[in-house]
Amino acid sequence: SPQGEGEENVYTFYKGRGGVKLGWGFRRLAFMWRFAKLNVILSKYLQPESRVMYRRAVLDRIKALAPFLMFDKDPYIVIGKSGKLWWIVDAFTYSKRYPYSEPYPGPQPKPEAKYAPDWGLKNRFNYIRNSIQAMIDAYNGDVYFFIRDETDPMVQVYKRIFPGMLRPQSEIPDGLIDHGRFPDILTLILSRMYAIYHMRDPQVFYGQEDKWELPLELYYTKEKREMLPYYVTIKLPGEENVEFVNMMPFTPTAGKRNLIAWLVARCDAKYYGRLKAYILPKGKEIDGPEIIEDRIDQDPDMSKQLALWDQGGSSVIRGNVLTIPVEDTLFYVEPIYLQAKDAKRPELKQVVVAAGDRLAWGANFIQALNRIFVGQVVQRERRAEEEQPKLAWKDLVVTAKTSFENYKKLMGEGKIKEAAEALEQLNNALNALLQQAQTSPGGS
Structure with a gap:
């Protein structure tokens, strides 16, 4: 970099329309009273045209404008087509007096659910919908409320009470409609209810014979906790294109830990808010996330290495167990991090990949994937000359690695369409x- 660059202070002036002019006289006294700061009237740096910015926290700002809505506690910032920064916050219409609806029961009172983010929502409502999104101009502070679901009867009521406040979806500016992210807290709420109400037969429902549960995982701590919904970019079974979804797997009750189903909430603008459930055949046993965690702990090499890392002031951090469907096979992927005692952030050490009865790990996803398949395709590669020409497993692994690296690079550059194409190649x-693995000797 040029000599001296970064060594001098750089000053700028705010040119937006946010805030309220300070002015003189009574207005300035009112601001002094509001903020309990004597400098508001004494400081020589504050001029009449100075602007006072308050309620700058995103959630505080929108709650003051729409206290009748419930808001997601996880606002996210995006870049619009113009290059401007926008905050997006999901808003929920809700009621505890909706006819013929059960109050939300919340998580079960058990140790595994003590980290659940919906603990405080028990019995707060019997009706909830993600019908509104708040979008905030991060520079000017302007707040807009857009309707994402016109069929919500409560939205129609609020439109009449506050005319002009709730705008139609067609007016969403700056390409922000493509940045929708179905709120994971709502996916969790819907998953808890669907785990019971997927039963359509009255007798089965009465006896709770087919009730599901949220699986357990060793996320972050050394104790098992309930899985929470997670975001992935995948190609759903039966669909043509890769899309961004929020996903939640299920396991049966009564101590069974196999995977029984999984639910996805779709986030792309074309399908935003639509739910899709994939129910697995009952006669086919597929390991669930908790079983994968146990298999990792029971693997001699992995357990030995994890115990070695978890010494001398360092601690092992287990990431989420991601369930990734590929055609008719389910892959499980879990990152493992190492947090040094004095380090500010954990370091990714290993990635575990499981497919069927195969389990492997490596320094990264591609290396673990390579180890999953290498033992299955070696014999087939020996007969490659006798068969029709096709890519060998080494070429496929290289292609997968290149596509994965391209995907990370393009996502970092914000090129969503190109990243989706790279993910499709992967x-x-x-x-x-x-x-190749399934058709080779010993393949499943």
């Missing part, structure tokens, strides 16, 4: 590897 390489 998916095709995984499918080809899976096909």
